[in-house]
Amino acid sequence: MPKLLIVSRDAKAYRQLIEQANLPGLEIATDPTECDIVLGEPRGIRDLLPRLTRLKWIQSVYAGVEYLVKPGHRRDYILTNARGVFGDLMSEYVFGYLLTHEKKIFERFRSQQARHWDRTESGLLRGKTLGLLGVGSIGSHMARTAKHFNMKVWGFTRASEDSQDVDVYFHPPELLKFASGLDYLVCVLPRTEGTNRIVNADLLDALPPHAVLINVGRGNAVDDSALVEALTQGKLAAAVLDVTDPEPLPAEHPFWTTPNLFLTFHTSAKSYAEDITKIFIENYYLYLAGKPLKHQVDFERGY
Amino acid sequence: MPKLLIVSRDAKAYRQLIEQANLPGLEIATDPTECDIVLGEPRGIRDLLPRLTRLKWIQSVYAGVEYLVKPGHRRDYILTNARGVFGDLMSEYVFGYLLTHEKKIFERFRSQQARHWDRTESGLLRGKTLGLLGVGSIGSHMARTAKHFNMKVWGFTRASEDSQDVDVYFHPPELLKFASGLDYLVCVLPRTEGTNRIVNADLLDALPPHAVLINVGRGNAVDDSALVEALTQGKLAAAVLDVTDPEPLPAEHPFWTTPNLFLTFHTSAKSYAEDITKIFIENYYLYLAGKPLKHQVDFERGY
Numbered sequence: 001m002p003k004l005l006i007v008s009r010d011a012k013a014y015r016q017l018i019e020q021a022n023l024p025g026l027e028i029a030t031d032p033t034e035c036d037i038v039l040g041e042p043r044g045i046r047d048l049l050p051r052l053t054r055l056k057w058i059q060s061v062y063a064g065v066e067y068l069v070k071p072g073h074r075r076d077y078i079l080t081n082a083r084g085v086f087g088d089l090m091s092e093y094v095f096g097y098l099l100t101h102e103k104k105i106f107e108r109f110r111s112q113q114a115r116h117w118d119r120t121e122s123g124l125l126r127g128k129t130l131g132l133l134g135v136g137s138i139g140s141h142m143a144r145t146a147k148h149f150n151m152k153v154w155g156f157t158r159a160s161e162d163s164q165d166v167d168v169y170f171h172p173p174e175l176l177k178f179a180s181g182l183d184y185l186v187c188v189l190p191r192t193e194g195t196n197r198i199v200n201a202d203l204l205d206a207l208p209p210h211a212v213l214i215n216v217g218r219g220n221a222v223d224d225s226a227l228v229e230a231l232t233q234g235k236l237a238a239a240v241l242d243v244t245d246p247e248p249l250p251a252e253h254p255f256w257t258t259p260n261l262f263l264t265f266h267t268s269a270k271s272y273a274e275d276i277t278k279i280f281i282e283n284y285y286l287y288l289a290g291k292p293l294k295h296q297v298d299f300e301r302g303y
Numbered sequence: 304m305p306k307l308l309i310v311s312r313d314a315k316a317y318r319q320l321i322e323q324a325n326l327p328g329l330e331i332a333t334d335p336t337e338c339d340i341v342l343g344e345p346r347g348i349r350d351l352l353p354r355l356t357r358l359k360w361i362q363s364v365y366a367g368v369e370y371l372v373k374p375g376h377r378r379d380y381i382l383t384n385a386r387g388v389f390g391d392l393m394s395e396y397v398f399g400y401l402l403t404h405e406k407k408i409f410e411r412f413r414s415q416q417a418r419h420w421d422r423t424e425s426g427l428l429r430g431k432t433l434g435l436l437g438v439g440s441i442g443s444h445m446a447r448t449a450k451h452f453n454m455k456v457w458g459f460t461r462a463s464e465d466s467q468d469v470d471v472y473f474h475p476p477e478l479l480k481f482a483s484g485l486d487y488l489v490c491v492l493p494r495t496e497g498t499n500r501i502v503n504a505d506l507l508d509a510l511p512p513h514a515v516l517i518n519v520g521r522g523n524a525v526d527d528s529a530l531v532e533a534l535t536q537g538k539l540a541a542a543v544l545d546v547t548d549p550e551p552l553p554a555e556h557p558f559w560t561t562p563n564l565f566l567t568f569h570t571s572a573k574s575y576a577e578d579i580t581k582i583f584i585e586n587y588y589l590y591l592a593g594k595p596l597k598h599q600v601d602f603e604r605g606y
Binding site: 088089091092095096097099100102103105106108109112115118119121122124125126144145148150247249251256262263265266267268270 | 391392394395396398399400402403406408411412414415418420421423424425429447451452453550551559566567568569570571
């Protein structure tokens, strides 16, 4: 009989939702050595790996599973992550910042504080070009939102070209060409060896000076010093970083005070227990039936 | 032969676009007494009304035509306004502020300034209820954007129920019931006798305390003192006013410093000459053919 271990800050909510679902044969247990299934946050699960002697399947509640796919960790189980549930949350976040920039929301507030009737013209998303660095399910959702706002969408991707809302796809040798045509660059990359410092001085130089960078992927993708320099020298209009390396950012890190750099402390998309439990339930029935699970992580690829 | 007078701050752009369109028989002229057609901003045209002796048709470049429909002014011509071109602009503005509120964009920036790694949870548009006070072409566009973000949409309207994206319609006797169920109230009303101070103390009391008011219609719709009181007493989370009465706002007006009140100085939607010229061209062909023009204003109704 399958036994489930829940390793999460939201354990109570997950337990309640899973109990309500009355999944056939499933028992929720607390002893790691008894459990074949684990649901939870990758970091907490990683610490338990040596004790999970009956482990068959881990369902991560996050998209990012870097804590579990590091070289040296065991790979003798199926790892599935959370996909398809962050797109709308991430779109809300990204378009919040795109619109804040175009509508000059901070500038208007400063004008108000100075009692200045500020008729400066606002900008438009309409007609602008959004570049997606990484076009998985999150990027595809952003592409759809961009189309709602009549933007052009460019996608930079290694392989996937599934989104109907991406106007032009670019591939690895064309990174700088891709960057040079953008108004907005949104980085949605997972943490892998291949994504380290992909947003480096060359890429930042290639972006037009009015462009805005948003990173909602992982902090390893950005070369911190190059970004500080680009913003300080006005080579870039602004950067919004939901993710940094490390997190939390040390008090002395230059990002705190870099001009036109906005930090949001990894709050862009929360894992809602209701959303994740749906994925778990669907996968549980596949697991029972001995069928391939959805959203399987490739340990080599890292996502 | 039709003669067109252009009365606009963007006269040069309009002249160029209209000349490019090569409209049959149309001459652009400068003497008001010669012209049967006028294109431009209502306020400037109003000052010329007595001299427009051959006037047949005025195409306003704005949606709001209050300067032309005031009692006492002549009504012996066809007045058409700009419609169907502000929806996407207004949606960008409104959703910029909705998302700024949900994503706590100002609060995050203050946390950054204090070097505080602020993990406070952000809110979501998903599942929230947007109320539209006025559901014309602008309101309908906002309803569509709200649906993209998986919001519920309620509409308060006197007559029109055309939008497929409005989940529930409310009518005049139900104003407070409408208000009491909202997370966001967006006012898109034109300036008429009937819209004066519709957002009064009763309406503000009916809104839940976490609600946010956005006014992109006309400033006459809001009872200023009631709004200042509601915000000061925390009966309302925030208000964003693109329009005020009067504009510009006098330096001593309390709005400048009311807590959680954001002013944007009537910048939410510009009339782009490219957009308005398309309306003018379509109407010009109808005018030539002696057919009813599009977007005719009802002088009695005022919009």
